[in-house]
Amino acid sequence: MKVKKTIVTVLYHVFIAGLGLIMIYPVLWMISGSLKNNPEILSGSLNLIPPEWRWENFSTGWRGFGHVTFTTYFKNSIIITVIATLGTVLSSAVIAYSLARCKYRGRKLIFMVMIGTMLLPGQVVMIPQYLIYNRIGWVGTILPLTVPHFFGAAFFIYLMMQFMAGIPRELDEAAIIDGCSKYSVFTRVVFPLLKPALISTIIIQFYWKWDDYMGPMLYLGKPEKYTVSIAVKLFADATSKTDYGPMFAMSTLSMIPVFLIFLFFNRYLVEGISTSGLKG
Amino acid sequence: MSRAKTDRIESGRSPWNRFIYNDNTVGYIFASPFIIGFLAFTIIPMLSSLYYSCTNFDLINKEKWVGFANYINLFKDERFLNSLKVTFEYVALSVPLKLAFALFIAFLLTRPSKVVSFYRSLYYLPSLIGGSVAVALVWKELFARNGLINLNLRKLGIDTVNWFGNMSTAKWPIILMTAWQFGSSMLIFAAGLKEIPTSYYEAAEIDGANGWQKFWKITMPCLSPVILFNLIMQLISSFMVFTQAFVITGGGPNDATMYYALYLYKQGIQSRNMGYASAMSWVMLIVMGTVTAIVFKTSKHWVFNEADS
Numbered sequence: 210m211k212v213k214k215t216i217v218t219v220l221y222h223v224f225i226a227g228l229g230l231i232m233i234y235p236v237l238w239m240i241s242g243s244l245k246n247n248p249e250i251l252s253g254s255l256n257l258i259p260p261e262w263r264w265e266n267f268s269t270g271w272r273g274f275g276h277v278t279f280t281t282y283f284k285n286s287i288i289i290t291v292i293a294t295l296g297t298v299l300s301s302a303v304i305a306y307s308l309a310r311c312k313y314r315g316r317k318l319i320f321m322v323m324i325g326t327m328l329l330p331g332q333v334v335m336i337p338q339y340l341i342y343n344r345i346g347w348v349g350t351i352l353p354l355t356v357p358h359f360f361g362a363a364f365f366i367y368l369m370m371q372f373m374a375g376i377p378r379e380l381d382e383a384a385i386i387d388g389c390s391k392y393s394v395f396t397r398v399v400f401p402l403l404k405p406a407l408i409s410t411i412i413i414q415f416y417w418k419w420d421d422y423m424g425p426m427l428y429l430g431k432p433e434k435y436t437v438s439i440a441v442k443l444f445a446d447a448t449s450k451t452d453y454g455p456m457f458a459m460s461t462l463s464m465i466p467v468f469l470i471f472l473f474f475n476r477y478l479v480e481g482i483s484t485s486g487l488k489g
Numbered sequence: 490m491s492r493a494k495t496d497r498i499e500s501g502r503s504p505w506n507r508f509i510y511n512d513n514t515v516g517y518i519f520a521s522p523f524i525i526g527f528l529a530f531t532i533i534p535m536l537s538s539l540y541y542s543c544t545n546f547d548l549i550n551k552e553k554w555v556g557f558a559n560y561i562n563l564f565k566d567e568r569f570l571n572s573l574k575v576t577f578e579y580v581a582l583s584v585p586l587k588l589a590f591a592l593f594i595a596f597l598l599t600r601p602s603k604v605v606s607f608y609r610s611l612y613y614l615p616s617l618i619g620g621s622v623a624v625a626l627v628w629k630e631l632f633a634r635n636g637l638i639n640l641n642l643r644k645l646g647i648d649t650v651n652w653f654g655n656m657s658t659a660k661w662p663i664i665l666m667t668a669w670q671f672g673s674s675m676l677i678f679a680a681g682l683k684e685i686p687t688s689y690y691e692a693a694e695i696d697g698a699n700g701w702q703k704f705w706k707i708t709m710p711c712l713s714p715v716i717l718f719n720l721i722m723q724l725i726s727s728f729m730v731f732t733q734a735f736v737i738t739g740g741g742p743n744d745a746t747m748y749y750a751l752y753l754y755k756q757g758i759q760s761r762n763m764g765y766a767s768a769m770s771w772v773m774l775i776v777m778g779t780v781t782a783i784v785f786k787t788s789k790h791w792v793f794n795e796a797d798s
Binding site: 221222225226229232233235236238239242250251252253255300303304306307308311312313314315316319322323326328329330331332333334335336337338339340341343357359360361364366390391392395413416417419420421422423427438439441442444445453456457459460461463464467468471475476 | 510512513515516517518519520522523524525526527529530531533534535537538541546548597598600604606608610611612613614615617618620621622623624626627628629630631635636637639640641643644669673721722725726728729731732735736749750753754757758763766767769770773774777778781
């Protein structure tokens with residue numbers, strides 16, 4: 210019996226780890242490709258160790274396109290992502306508090322509209338929004354990519370409401386008895402306790418925004434304003450033969466911020482997702 | 490004196506304080522970002538696009554009223570009808586594959602083990618970076634005519650596939666890439682599995698239930714609200730597939746991967762047929778609304794509600 214159990218455990222780990230390796234193989238292949246030249250990448254070898262470590266791919270890639278280097282692209286991406294993420298976290302928390310913890314006329318209606326916007330795919334409003342931004346002169350600036358994030362995002366509002374359902378209401382009541390107003394209950398009780406959900410939101414919003422390709426493509430006209438995701442695509446668009454080494458080198462670098470955020474906050478991710486309110 | 494105390498003393502004093510600490514006021518102040526944002530970035534754009542959908546607006550010239558011509562032309566437009574067809578096909582193939590995989594892995598990772606959180610991060614990784622252009626470019630290379638996959642198929646003596654050259658095979662790399670990003674659904678499933686009381690399983694064991702029975706009679710019903718949530722979220726995001734197709738196939742070959750959002754982009758942004766694209770947006774809104782409503786309607790039959798039992 211004991212032997213059987215050990216065998217099952219070993220098989221389990223071999224299976225999970227093996228499958229996991231297959232899952233991340235494309236990513237590892239890309240990283241190793243950043244240190245190879247074209248013939249080595251296109252040889253079809255599954256070997257991940259580069260025969261020769263060609264670090265020059267990074268300096269070649271960093272030079273970018275025209276006179277714009279990846280310093281500019283990274284700066285643009287970081288500005289847009291940080292502003293958008295901050296906006297999403299703060300506004301969504303405030304709105305979630307209103308919907309989960311306040312009693313007022315019209316709350317149900319606002320909640321239903323909010324769920325409705327969650328079911329509304331972004332691309333449906335893409336053209337309508339483009340027309341509005343075009344009219345008010347926002348096309349060509351980072352405003353369409355940042356300002357709307359300060360008005361909450363339904364998915365995160367919902368995530369935070371689920372999480373708030375797990376914060377005992379007695380805490381609010383105790384704070385009110387101690388003299389807190391509804392405003393200070395939010396800033397002193399609910400918001401601090403929301404930390405895991407806030408961090409889940411930061412991770413998810415950060416990488417959504419960092420990876421976003423459609424938004425920057427629609428609204429950022431000039432190469433000096435391009436984000437990293439637009440710039441990486443330019444390698445493949447080059448009219449001459451694609452230089453895979455530098456392309457993979459910059460692709461690898463483009464993923465580092467997302468990796469870092471994930472590494473720092475990973476342990477909160479599962480904690481911050483609560484499904485308790487989905488039931489019944 | 491603490492701030493909390495001042496709050497209490499001040500409330501109920503002046504009319505201003507009575508107003509500002511009123512429950513309705515508090516609720517609307519906290520909800521105001523949503524209300525303003527919804528009006529400014531959803532309602533106003535959507536309504537104005539309803540107007541534009543009945544015009545021939547091209548961003549440059551003054552628009553002319555054309556009535557329902559755009560809508561009528563849409564249903565005569567072979568490329569549009571094809572985009573609907575390939576989008577539905579893509580959704581029908583990729584969503585079940587992705588969710589089944591997410592549930593399978595989430596289920597495997599419920600085992601209490603120290604390395605499980607490491608595995609979970611490993612499987613989450615594709616979701617984390619999968620939406621990026623970088624990964625789409627890697628994918629394009631992997632499935633290229635002389636890419637890694639074909640070269641290794643050849644080494645094994647298997648016929649190679651011209652993935653992006655055939656109308657019937659071009660969709661598979663994109664579907665696989667979507668299914669590969671099952672991480673966020675997996676995390677939501679994992680959270681749902683964690684909340685199923687272990688006492689249910691213990692009771693079933695006493696009654697002599699085997700693993701398979703436990704899965705279908707306890708896990709699946711308890712998880713059904715979470716499945717519904719994941720299903721809806723994935724349906725919506727899959728209907729709007731854009732970046733992968735744009736980077737990997739560009740809609741080809743012969744429109745085999747010309748998904749709805751891609752065609753919308755081509756018509757609206759590239760060709761500046763804003764009137765036509767606005768009409769497309771409204772048609773898509775109606776299609777999506779119908780699909781979501783159908784899923785919700787049928788969910789009454791398969792989503793287990795604890796309050797009912």
